[in-house]
Amino acid sequence: MSEGIPRAVLTEALREKINGREVLAAAFCTFRFDPGFFEREILPALFEFQLHQDPDIRRLQLEEALRPLAGRVAVYYDPRAIVTGDGTACLDVRRIPVRPATGYFHPKNAFILVQDASTQERSLVVFTGSANLTQAGWWENVECAHLEEIAEYGRSRTAPEIQRFLRYLRAMTKNFDPQTALDDIHGLLRTVQPVVHRSANGRLHPHFLFNGRRGATALVDQLDEAAGQWLYGADLEVLSPYLDKADASVPLETLIDRFQPRKWRVLLPEEGGWARCRPELYDWVRERGGEWGRLPKAVLARGGKQAAGAVHRTVHAKLYRFFTKDWEVTLVGSFNLTSPAHSGGGNIETGVLSEVTVNRRPRFWLEAIEEPPPFAQPEGEDDDADEGYVPLLARYDWASGQAEVLWDGASDSPTIEVYDRGVRLFEIGHLQPAVWTVLTADDAAMLRERLRETSFLTAVAGDQRGIVLVHETGMAHRPSILLDLSPADILRYWSMLTADQRNAYLAEHGEALRGSGEDLPVERRPGKCEDTIFDRFAGMFHGFASLGRAVGDALDEGRVEEARFRMFGAKYDSLPVLAEQVANDTVGDPLDRYLMVLCARQLADHVRRAFPEFWAADPTGVARLEGALTVRAALREQLVARNDAEMAEFLDWYEPRFLGETAVVPA
Helix, strand or coil: CCCCCCCCCHHHHHHHHHCCCEEEEEEEEECCECHHHHHHHHHHHHCCCCCCCCHHHHHHHHHHHCHHHCCCEEEEECHHHECCCCCCCCCCCEEEECCCCCCCECCCEEEEEEECCCCCCEEEEEEEECCCECHHHHHHCECCEEEEEEECCCEECHHHHHHHHHHHHHHHCHHHCCCHHHHHHHHHHCCCEECCCCEECCEECCEEEEECCCCCCCHHHHHHHHHHHHHCCCEEEEECCCECCCCCCHHHHHHHHHHCCCCEEEECCEECCEECCCHHHHHHHHHCCCEEEECCHHHHEHHHCCCCCCCECCECCCEEEEECCCCEEEEEECCCECHHHHCCCCCEEEEEEEEECCCCCCCCCCEECCCCCCECCCCCCCCCCCCCCCCEEEEEECCCCEEEEEECCCCCCCCEEEEECCEEEEEECCCCECCCEECCHHHHHHHHHHHCCCCEEEEEECCEEEEEECEEECHHHCCCCCCCCCHHHHHHHHHCCCHHHHHHHHHHHHHHHHCCCCCCCHHHCCCCCCCCHHHHHHHHHHHHHHHHHHHHHHHHCCCHHHHHHHHHCCCCCCHHHHHHHHHHCCCCCHHHHHHHHHHHHHHHHHHHHHCHHHHHCCHHHHHHHHHHHCHHHHHHHHHHHCCCCHHHHHHHHHHHHHHHCCCCCCC
16 A cells, blocks of 8 residues: 555456355445336356346346355345436345444445365454445445455454454344345354454554444544544544535544644545635634645546546545554544544444555555635535435335335324336335335235335335335245246256356347347357257256256255245246246147146156155245146147047056156256
């Protein structure tokens, strides 16, 4: 850091830290949340394979990639700060609202559990920064972040502090159990030996700081306890895009009085050439002996180019630098220079305090401002957060078809009307606080249809109107985003051995559906099956055998949700979908369709016998599969009708022998 302001793209920095390892679970924290942008542009950083440039086809590929992570990717967000700018959510991501009793849920974190495929070693990648999960946060603003890695069975100073934060997060969101991602992350952190000393060999250990909980101390006290001996008398530089709307800054004054910096400089929040602070505050800083500053134009210019008329990026970073000629200690995170951020019981904030390696004398990043600029009305990061907010939570389970709502207010709710893009869906009567209430079957069915297109609802309660983001579970039973495959396509897809092959296959079919006209390279195209009776039937048996192996391996390795996607789900390649496609096919050869259903019946019987608990745990999926397999009787009648009477006798002999064999079921 001492040699200049470090620069990196957040998604690239995160991908580099993951370094191609398999992601086992991930939990994100954010204040503002754009679920569409998150799914299209941030979620891909968790995966190594090449994704399609078309956003919808990319989502289709991500839908497949997320299956092994079913229920293990979660975003925790403040429901008062939902952003609807980049479309709806539709992937298997748990979207969990957090509304603290006081202040806002303001941290920006990612906790990503990874495993090396060759060594099986697991680690937790921890991202702590200033960027919300929005387009502005990850693509446009000047942000900052701290990345570290905690090894399983290793030693760490931050691990117990992160555990405390995650336990508090879990307690605030108890209405949304299960939370598998947090459970998996806790499992790794419990193996880590805590480092109790604040420093070693004269070097400060990283410290994970957070506040907003009962009993938490103010930020200045946490800094003093962790690193007071380093911070006293050092130079201080503060980057914060938001300040108190006051004539003097209490948190800044507290920092100055406590640590007595030799020299200090503060970022002047600006927009369009106007200073977003009070003139009185500007004068107060100078009177106290401080300086205002701004980042160099090269840092602010979009793309790093300083062309004439170039649009400057907004500074959204929250960074506190303490430094001398020999060392530098920084606090990176979500702490604005405001009273709610610095007090122990205000906003929930997180940050990492760490010592930075220096190779030459650190200097101020901010360029001092000599002449005062024109002033505009100060803004707060949460100025619009409560506008139109309705404290209604909603969740829908695709497996059971049950929809529930919860009133998160202090007293009983008024009558609530629910809309989707101006269309009135249903009305909810008075709700008691903090109690999940089941919607009627008709209302749940209405919600189910709307969730095919959007996860956003508009709730109107009295004179309040606000956006509600629906929490979805049972995603194996959610219909696929874009793609329907023919029975032959499904069999071919089951037969593909590698993720790259399946990825290319989805891209090709997605392009065909969207009419993009783009051709894939020949070597990426899935091979075509020969139309001989041997190849047709061999391919059919191979496809079902591949599916059987995939389901068996997933269940043996504890990946129950992944197996559920394949056996009972509503996706383009799930077994019930194949049977339903066969039933709806009026053109295909009845013999091919009949054999497909026999293979499906054989595989279903094998799974039912081999994994009875798995079979019994999903009555909705079993009912759908069994219902789809009833088409066998109609297909049998077609075969008998187009042949002579001996066909019925042959099928009476053939069916029990085929179903008793294991030709298409892995041993």
